Amino acid sequence: MSSSTVEYQKKELPAKVKTVGMTLLLVGLIIVVLGYIVNPTRTAYNNIIGFTFLASIGVGSLFFVAIEYLAGAVWSAPFRRVGEFLSSLIIILPLLFIPLLLNMNNVFHWTHPAPADKILVEKAPYLNVNFFIIRVVVFWLLWLAFYYFITKNSRKQDQTKDQLLTKKNIKISALFMPVFALTISFTAIDWLMSLAPHWFSTIFGVYYFSGTVLAALAAATIFIIPLSEKGYLVKGIHTDSYYSLGALLFAFTNFWAYIAFSQFLLIWYANLPEETIWFLARWEGNWKFVTIGLLVFRFLIPYVGLLSQPSKMNPKRLIIMASVILFAHYFDLYWLTAPNFSKGEVTFGWIELGFPIMIAGLIILVFIYKTKKENLVPIGDPKLKRGIDFRL
Amino acid sequence: MMSEKILYSFTAIFDSPDEVSHATEKVVEQGYTKFDVHSPYPLHGMDDAMKLPPSKLGYVALVFGLSGMVAALLTMWWISAVDYPIVIGGKPLFSFPAYIPIVFEITVLSASIATVLAMLFVFFKLPNNSHPLHGTEYMKKVSSDKYGISIQAEDPKFDEASVRKLFESLQAREIYSIYWDNEELTHKHKILEPKFLTFLFVVAIISSGTAYFTLNKLMYMIPFNWMMDQPKQSAQQKSLVFSDGFGMRQPVAGTVARGYMPYEFKGKPDVAGEKLINPIPISIESLKLGQVKFDIYCSPCHGYHAEGNSRLRGQFPNPPSLHSEKVRNWSDGRIFAVLTEGQNIMPSYATQLSVDERWAVINYLRVLQRALDAKETDLQ
Numbered sequence: 195m196s197s198s199t200v201e202y203q204k205k206e207l208p209a210k211v212k213t214v215g216m217t218l219l220l221v222g223l224i225i226v227v228l229g230y231i232v233n234p235t236r237t238a239y240n241n242i243i244g245f246t247f248l249a250s251i252g253v254g255s256l257f258f259v260a261i262e263y264l265a266g267a268v269w270s271a272p273f274r275r276v277g278e279f280l281s282s283l284i285i286i287l288p289l290l291f292i293p294l295l296l297n298m299n300n301v302f303h304w305t306h307p308a309p310a311d312k313i314l315v316e317k318a319p320y321l322n323v324n325f326f327i328i329r330v331v332v333f334w335l336l337w338l339a340f341y342y343f344i345t346k347n348s349r350k351q352d353q354t355k356d357q358l359l360t361k362k363n364i365k366i367s368a369l370f371m372p373v374f375a376l377t378i379s380f381t382a383i384d385w386l387m388s389l390a391p392h393w394f395s396t397i398f399g400v401y402y403f404s405g406t407v408l409a410a411l412a413a414a415t416i417f418i419i420p421l422s423e424k425g426y427l428v429k430g431i432h433t434d435s436y437y438s439l440g441a442l443l444f445a446f447t448n449f450w451a452y453i454a455f456s457q458f459l460l461i462w463y464a465n466l467p468e469e470t471i472w473f474l475a476r477w478e479g480n481w482k483f484v485t486i487g488l489l490v491f492r493f494l495i496p497y498v499g500l501l502s503q504p505s506k507m508n509p510k511r512l513i514i515m516a517s518v519i520l521f522a523h524y525f526d527l528y529w530l531t532a533p534n535f536s537k538g539e540v541t542f543g544w545i546e547l548g549f550p551i552m553i554a555g556l557i558i559l560v561f562i563y564k565t566k567k568e569n570l571v572p573i574g575d576p577k578l579k580r581g582i583d584f585r586l
Numbered sequence: 587m588m589s590e591k592i593l594y595s596f597t598a599i600f601d602s603p604d605e606v607s608h609a610t611e612k613v614v615e616q617g618y619t620k621f622d623v624h625s626p627y628p629l630h631g632m633d634d635a636m637k638l639p640p641s642k643l644g645y646v647a648l649v650f651g652l653s654g655m656v657a658a659l660l661t662m663w664w665i666s667a668v669d670y671p672i673v674i675g676g677k678p679l680f681s682f683p684a685y686i687p688i689v690f691e692i693t694v695l696s697a698s699i700a701t702v703l704a705m706l707f708v709f710f711k712l713p714n715n716s717h718p719l720h721g722t723e724y725m726k727k728v729s730s731d732k733y734g735i736s737i738q739a740e741d742p743k744f745d746e747a748s749v750r751k752l753f754e755s756l757q758a759r760e761i762y763s764i765y766w767d768n769e770e771l772t773h774k775h776k777i778l779e780p781k782f783l784t785f786l787f788v789v790a791i792i793s794s795g796t797a798y799f800t801l802n803k804l805m806y807m808i809p810f811n812w813m814m815d816q817p818k819q820s821a822q823q824k825s826l827v828f829s830d831g832f833g834m835r836q837p838v839a840g841t842v843a844r845g846y847m848p849y850e851f852k853g854k855p856d857v858a859g860e861k862l863i864n865p866i867p868i869s870i871e872s873l874k875l876g877q878v879k880f881d882i883y884c885s886p887c888h889g890y891h892a893e894g895n896s897r898l899r900g901q902f903p904n905p906p907s908l909h910s911e912k913v914r915n916w917s918d919g920r921i922f923a924v925l926t927e928g929q930n931i932m933p934s935y936a937t938q939l940s941v942d943e944r945w946a947v948i949n950y951l952r953v954l955q956r957a958l959d960a961k962e963t964d965l966q
Binding site for chain 1: 631634644675676684
């Protein structure tokens with residue numbers, strides 16, 4: 195059972211996919227640019243959703259790759275490249291945070307606190323424009339560095355088949371864990387929680403983390419299953435290998451519900467005005483229906499859809515559920531962000547569509563670019579053969 | 587000896603997981619259904635090779651989980667919204683968010699307990715703890731470092747010669763035939779014998795009775811008695827401190843209780859008539875109070891209009907009319923003395939009427955008297 199028995203033929207993705215990606219990107223980009231001209235504030239709020247969504251998929255995928263190395267996961271070895279490709283989205287993150295840094299005054303009112311606002315004045319040592327920009331850039335550089343080292347070793351292994359490279363990546367992954375934990379928590383606090391700077395929730399970082407992992411897993415699933423079913427990956431992958439994807443999606447759906455409910459229950463029970471105001475803003479007017487929709491899309495549908503064992507291995511079901519989960523993550527970020535912009539009334543229009551369309555295009559194009567340059571399967575990985583033979 | 591025994595199964599030993607899964611696929615191909623595979627550890631992909639249907643255990647978990655969920659929800663709803671509704675923390679009686687953690691826990695608890703019990707008693711068929719494979723050479727090998735297949739004799743396609751041939755063609759290392767122990771076939775569970783059940787019943791009664799007697803009679807302790815036994819003097823208790831031995835002490839001479847006015851003219855109504863002055867000025871409130879009290883305490887004998895013609899007339903010595911010249915000319919203090927001490931057959935009303943109420947009654951009596959004996963000036 196040596197890894198040399200793996201047969202892999204590199205295949206180009208159909209040109210149709212690239213056309214779809216290009217169209218999406220162009221349409222999205224036009225809407226975004228128009229949005230910034232017509233209504234910069236509203237577009238900036240959407241930009242936050244877009245940035246946190248893309249960061250979720252990019253950084254979450256890197257976390258996913260790292261945790262596979264750390265756990266010594268065998269089943270995921272044939273799929274690991276998909277996670278690596280998606281984590282390359284880290285490189286294009288500045289595309290989304292630079293326009294925001296230029297519009298900070300519109301969305302973050304802590305940038306110009308009233309002198310009488312004691313809370314914001316006292317939070318100013320952390321929440322100020324300079325330190326904010328430093329954090330954003332430093333976090334991005336950290337993610338970039340870990341992305342670079344992990345994928346470099348992985349690529350090198352395709353040629354050299356050196357097993358020590360796996361060991362090296364395990365060490366880098368171990369280092370990445372605390373970095374990931376801190377950067378993702380502070381990203382959540384900086385970009386999302388500071389939109390309502392008087393409000394606070396100590397579990398907020400974990401809340402964004404749970405969504406991040408879900409989004410990364412769902413994005414990976416959406417790519418892995420069609421690629422594997424249509425033979426772009428290696429031959430002989432059994433549906434048992436999909437089981438772990440389904441199980442992880444199911445587990446993190448529950449984790450999200452657990453964290454979201456923990457945040458809600460404590461605030462609801464204590465009933466302190468300074469805390470409940472945040473949930474009230476999401477329960478007033480027609481925001482109530484958005485909140486109920488969040489429960490349905492983020493928890494009920496994936497929970498019921500992935501509960502049984504066969505459904506976790508059914509390719510069609512997995513793609514549908516992963517799409518619902520990925521949509522729900524965007525929906526969740528919208529739910530976190532938009533009520534700060536329009537209180538009591540749900541705003542939804544063409545401006546809201548710009549970023550999701552653009553990001554879908556970006557993801558597809560980056561993925562195609564990576565598939566052209568690299569193998570879709572880590573053919574040098576010592577665990578690959580065992581991963582293909584994986585059975586429950 | 588051997589011929590008396592009944593065949594349970596034919597078993598074959600293999601050296602590696604790959605061989606045994608290949609052999610399993612062949613066994614399935616031949617159409618055998620009653621067979622089992624044994625290995626020292628779980629083999630991935632064996633369910634598939636054996637063509638086992640998906641486990642039914644998940645349904646047990648689902649059904650019991652859901653019923654636990656519903657039971658927890660209904661219980662809490664009934665307790666806190668129906669049977670004993672108390673508003674807690676300003677929350678609604680049926681506060682669903684507060685129930686979710688408990689509903690979640692009960693769901694998990696009932697699902698997991700039901701799963702374990704169903705697994706043990708339905709799927710593993712406990713307490714059936716004897717099996718023909720136990721204690722055989724075959725079982726010793728497959729529980730250490732070998733892999734084995736056992737095809738049972740009750741399989742409809744079972745035939746000694748063909749099974750042996752199949753195993754040989756699969757290059758089994760060793761082939762064993764496994765026989766039932768006669769005792770295993772004839773054995774009846776002792777657990778169902780009436781003698782044992784009676785014994786169990788008696789033991790249950792004795793042990794629970796002993797436990798009850800020991801805990802509730804022999805070892806009974808008052809939970810805590812710090813409030814019952816306090817180092818203080820109780821009323822009626824003998825005192826070791828005071829020389830007269832009384833726990834209760836007299837108040838200092840001349841002490842007057844709050845709200846208590848001593849009556850100095852006991853047995854001397856005429857003196858009271860001279861010295862006591864009505865302190866309550868005539869007012870609507872005072873007269874209304876006087877009327878209420880008069881109607882309650884005085885009217886049963888003297889009548890509502892103080893004419894002595896009450897509903898009790900004839901049952902007692904007739905009470906006098908209070909419109910007589912004598913009473914009209916009495917001072918307020920003199921009447922106060924009658925109310926306080928009683929007169930002839932009339933008892934004292936000092937316990938029923940407070941001092942102020944007595945004066946109010948007197949004020950009201952004056953109104954009644956005046957009503958029957960108005961002055962010239964009143965008519966103008």
